[in-house]
Amino acid sequence: MRKETLLATLGCLPELHRGVVNTPPYRASTILFPTLAEFEAADRGESPYASYGRYGTLSTETLENAIATLEGADHAIILSSGLAAIILTLTAFLSSGDHLLMVDSVYGPARRFCDQELKRLGVETTYYDPLIGSGIASLIKPNTKMIYVESPGSLTFEVQDVPAIAKVAHDRGILVAGDNTWGTPLYLDAFKLGMDISIHSATKYISGHSDLVMGTVACRKPHYKRLLYAFRNTGACPAADNCYLAMRGLRTMAVRLKQHQDSALKVAAWLSSRPEVGEVFYPALPGAPGHELWKRDFTGACGLFSIALKEKASQAQLAAMFDGMEYFGMGYSWGGFESLMIPLHLEKIRTATKWPHQGPLLRLHIGLEHPDDLIKDLEAGLARLKKAA
Ligand SMILES: *Cc1c(COP(=O)(O)O)cnc(C)c1O
Numbered sequence: 001m002r003k004e005t006l007l008a009t010l011g012c013l014p015e016l017h018r019g020v021v022n023t024p025p026y027r028a029s030t031i032l033f034p035t036l037a038e039f040e041a042a043d044r045g046e047s048p049y050a051s052y053g054r055y056g057t058l059s060t061e062t063l064e065n066a067i068a069t070l071e072g073a074d075h076a077i078i079l080s081s082g083l084a085a086i087i088l089t090l091t092a093f094l095s096s097g098d099h100l101l102m103v104d105s106v107y108g109p110a111r112r113f114c115d116q117e118l119k120r121l122g123v124e125t126t127y128y129d130p131l132i133g134s135g136i137a138s139l140i141k142p143n144t145k146m147i148y149v150e151s152p153g154s155l156t157f158e159v160q161d162v163p164a165i166a167k168v169a170h171d172r173g174i175l176v177a178g179d180n181t182w183g184t185p186l187y188l189d190a191f192k193l194g195m196d197i198s199i200h201s202a203t204k205y206i207s208g209h210s211d212l213v214m215g216t217v218a219c220r221k222p223h224y225k226r227l228l229y230a231f232r233n234t235g236a237c238p239a240a241d242n243c244y245l246a247m248r249g250l251r252t253m254a255v256r257l258k259q260h261q262d263s264a265l266k267v268a269a270w271l272s273s274r275p276e277v278g279e280v281f282y283p284a285l286p287g288a289p290g291h292e293l294w295k296r297d298f299t300g301a302c303g304l305f306s307i308a309l310k311e312k313a314s315q316a317q318l319a320a321m322f323d324g325m326e327y328f329g330m331g332y333s334w335g336g337f338e339s340l341m342i343p344l345h346l347e348k349i350r351t352a353t354k355w356p357h358q359g360p361l362l363r364l365h366i367g368l369e370h371p372d373d374l375i376k377d378l379e380a381g382l383a384r385l386k387k388a389a
Pocket of ligand 1 (some may be wrong): 154201
């Protein structure tokens with residue numbers, strides 16, 4: 001079955017809901033059991049139902065099964081946020097005295113978790129160049145327990161050679177975990193590339209409507225028990241209504257992504273033709289950094305990319321551009337229906353690599369507006385930036 005067909009059919013259980021197509025949100029804390037035997041079996045995890053709302057309902061289970069199937073995994077766990085999914089993955093497998101190899105382009109709050117919390121708990125993190133490939137072998141220590149990838153990084157879009165990294169890791173019994181939010185469960189096959197754990201911020205394209213925060217972790221059988229136990233110990237469960245909304249988002253994810261990609265390609269190509277733009281970081285754009293690896297490892301691209309302006313711009317110039325945008329909102333997150341644009345400041349973040357570009361870096365999310373309207377908006381924005389010089 002193709003993924004489009006899965007999206008239209010997964011998680012429909014009309015026989016359980018009097019013919020209703022969608023699984024309703026089960027808002028639950030208490031779950032009742034008719035006999036002591038069944039109550040105690042649920043406590044031991046031997047019942048078909050979880051013993052308590054925090055451990056899951058048919059709403060969470062429906063979404064778990066959908067994500068596991070889409071990812072070609074054996075299991076998935078749904079959490080209250082993408083960051084919670086990252087933290088679960090790190091803390092389920094890393095203990096005091098362990099060493100983590102973390103990609104330098106990782107999502108910022110995950111980096112903070114490593115620098116502040118993992119460090120405090122006695123786990124050492126080394127950041128590595130996203131383009132290191134099999135060269136990662138030279139950074140491995142006897143206590144290296146996990147290599148974490150995020151390909152492409154969600155600010156600068158370096159595409160990693162994940163199969164090369166996974167080979168080095170697996171030859172040494174090291175786990176490979178990856179944040180695949182950009183690739184989505186549709187355009188990136190994490191397990192085929194060699195990842196053991198696949199993380200998504202479902203806040204982005206899975207929900208797709210900028211109205212919830214949620215994360216997913218998918219894995220194969222051998223890693224499920226550890227992840228499940230760790231998950232149950234965190235309490236970071238999702239809300240039933242959010243599970244319902246995420247399932248609803250999944251139904252249209254393939255058609256939305258197709259449009260995001262088409263429009264992003266158009267806007268990115270236009271930007272790369274502009275004299276004000278130094279470089280466009282959109283792996284799907286022919287000639288862009290990472291394009292060849294993207295073609296090898298991905299089957300599509302989402303609507304998120306960044307550009308480096310050719311020349312330095314003052315704060316007043318940037319304000320002239322940003323404050324007057326008609327369709328590009330200024331705000332965090334991405335993957336919703338609306339276009340977004342934010343300035344980025346990398347100098348303060350990276351440690352393993354140096355960012356070579358002089359001009360400001362802008363991150364764009366191309367939403368579902370007509371791309372010609374978006375281009376017109378950007379054209380006027382670049383004119384304001386120039387005029388304010
Ligand atoms: C947004 C994001 C996250 C965090 O997800 P939340 O649901 O906001 O906690 C993690 N990784 C990437 C790449 C993201 O863009």
